[in-house]
Amino acid sequence: MKNPKMVPLAVNGGIGFGAKLTPRQLITLGSYLDEDAEVELTTFQQLIIKVEEDKVQQATEELKYAGFSVYKAGNYVKSLRTCNFCKGAEVEGMPVAKELNDRIAGQEVPFTLRPAYTGCPNACGEPLINDIGVIKRDEHFELYIGGKAVGEDAQTGVLLKDGLEPEELYELVDNVLEVYRKNGRKRERMAKFVSRYGFDKMKQELNI
Ligand code: SF4
Incomplete structure (x- = not known):
């Protein structure tokens, strides 16, 4: 008999106070895994599991019911760290x-994109070493782009705009992703894209 096609799903406990999972979540997760199945824990607070293709919808619904957030695995925007x-x-x-x-x-992008958010300038969520980083400062938000934590060319992100209201932040992030999607090369990381395309050119295109 042909082996069923397995589809990777990225799951995590959603955004809350710390990265915690409940026993109920773990039991639900276990019901989709064979005893010797491997679960990958990514550096991005996600567990990657593989589910038979025809069970993806059911698994997604049950995992969400148990309180998980479920995302596509691959070249998409990852869940916000x-x-x-x-x-x-x-x-x-x-x-x-x-x-x-x-x-x-879950938005499609040229290469896996890691966004990070942090609730104050102490920056415990490491927003400056992720592709897109947000820092809340007092009542407003700062958006950084192009950070990279790994490789010998590791670098911190650059401040794109500060003093943002929530709606301005959402819109600007959306526009950044659109510029990247339209102009980024296949498998080109955000940091590489920003330096090749040009930070100033990005600002021009974003009208900021
Ligand atoms: S970034 Fe600020 S709010 Fe968030 S955990 Fe660190 S100190 Fe606390």
């Missing part, structure tokens, strides 16, 4: 982080 919101959800902008994640996670 966040800090632990140690000073409180509202003060540190958790609703904005959730909304931003809902808008961008």
Whole structure:
């Protein structure tokens, strides 16, 4: 008999106070895995599991019901990495982080894109070494692009704009992704794209 096609799914516990999973979530997750199945834990707070193609919809629904967020694995915008919101959800902008994640996670891009959010300038969520980084400073948001944590060409992101209101932040991130999608080469990371395409040219195109 032909082996069923397996589809990778990226799951995590969603945005909250720290990266935590409940026993109920783990039991639900286990019901889709064989005893010797391998689960990959990525550096991006996601677990990659493989599910039979014809069970993807059912698995997605059940995992979401158990409180997981479920994303596509591959060259998409990953779920937003966040800090632990140690000073409180509202003060540190958790609703904005959730909304931003809902808008961008799963969008198609030339290469896997890692966005990060942090609720204050202490920057525990490491926004400056991810492709797109957001820092909440007082009542406003700063957007950084082009950070890269790995490789000998590792670098911090560059401030694209500060003083952003939530709606301005969502729109600017969307526009950045659109410029990258339209002009990025296949498998070209955001950091490489920004240096090849030009930071100033990006700003011009984004009208900022
Ligand atoms: S970035 Fe700020 S709010 Fe977030 S965990 Fe660190 S200190 Fe707390």
